[in-house]
């Protein structure tokens with residue numbers, strides 16, 4: 242049987258209705274529930290289109306102009322475009338856009354700068370460090386000797402004095418700053434100062450805030466860190482993937498750490514989609530978006546505090562909020578389940594002051610949908626109503642449907 246190669250929107254529906262049904266079901270889920278997971282967003286139809294393009298067919302080991310495969314002359318242009326746009330967007334001397342994910346970018350950064358057994362200072366996992374920051378279940382915890390700094394139990398803020406003390410005591414080869422749950426700006430200048438004092442590399446894992454950096458709504462780690470690792474799919478709103486930024490002097494080491502050390506062939510469709518996303522992120526519209534993301538998060542944090550939740554650090558500088566729902570009589574895990582049943586999708590996270598789990602939520606996706614402070618008020622009261630038992634789950638679910646129906650992520 243000949244294989245269909247006509248690129249039509251409903252080709253999947255005709256050829257594989259079973260899988261098409263699953264895709265439509267997921268589109269319906271994303272469109273009718275509230276995506277409050279801080280790491281998620283809705284990428285544009287142009288980004289999705291690049292992802293679904295025939296560039297997915299191309300093998301391209303190596304870098305533009307130096308590939309291990311023939312026929313790379315067109316994809317070379319795509320990768321150069323992605324690199325140039327990333328460099329311009331972040332003011333970086335060098336960009337590697339091949340990392341398959343945020344975790345792969347961190348792996349490559351370590352590979353570029355460290356040897357197995359080296360000591361690394363990073364935010365401890367109980368305080369919001371990522372798995373790649375020394376989890377025993379991850380390569381990082383097995384291959385390196387991680388020392389963890391923490392946050393102040395009262396304020397929830399990074400304990401910069403402890404960072405300095407631990408750096409002096411342990412003389413790490415690298416210091417990592419960046420978190421999966423830190424709602425405040427990071428003092429990159431201070432981290433740089435500590436790294437310089439002990440002769441350590443500074444690695445900024447800016448997976449979360451890099452989109453805010455692109456939109457001018459958060460300070461950039463680029464002038465301070467030796468290597469910046471990032472994702473392209475969080476606030477930045479591109480395809481799922483990673484990226485590394487660094488100075489010219491580390492460019493070759495970083496590139497070789499990505500390919501051939503930790504990865505094989507580049508995913509050219511994803512790299513093309515990254516180029517599209519960097520192009521979008523360089524527009525005035527994206528600047529407005531990034532600032533609205535933060536305005537929404539600030540509003541939502543204040544509203545949640547007014548509803549009785551304990552908001553970590555008392556608010557946020559970013560897209561991300563963590564909060565303890567205990568005053569409403571429910572722990573984080575139970576809260577997440579109840580909220581999911583009502584159509585509010587978010588995560589649990591660790592809290593600075595102890596064992597109980599809290600809630601982590603973000604405003605990147607709902608802001609892409611066009612929601613503003615008014616809708617944040619609706620979300621806060623829905624969330625509190627569900628958790629306190631004041632609003633029935635079905636009634637909340639109906640209200641979520643009504644709200645999301647007015648702010649569809651995709652039309653047509």
Ligand SMILES: *Cc1c(COP(=O)(O)O)cnc(C)c1O
Nearest residue numbers: 342343344371420421446448449
């Ligand atoms: C999201 C995140 C990562 C990992 O990204 P993946 O694409 O899921 O591998 C790494 N570090 C931090 C701080 C993150 O927030």
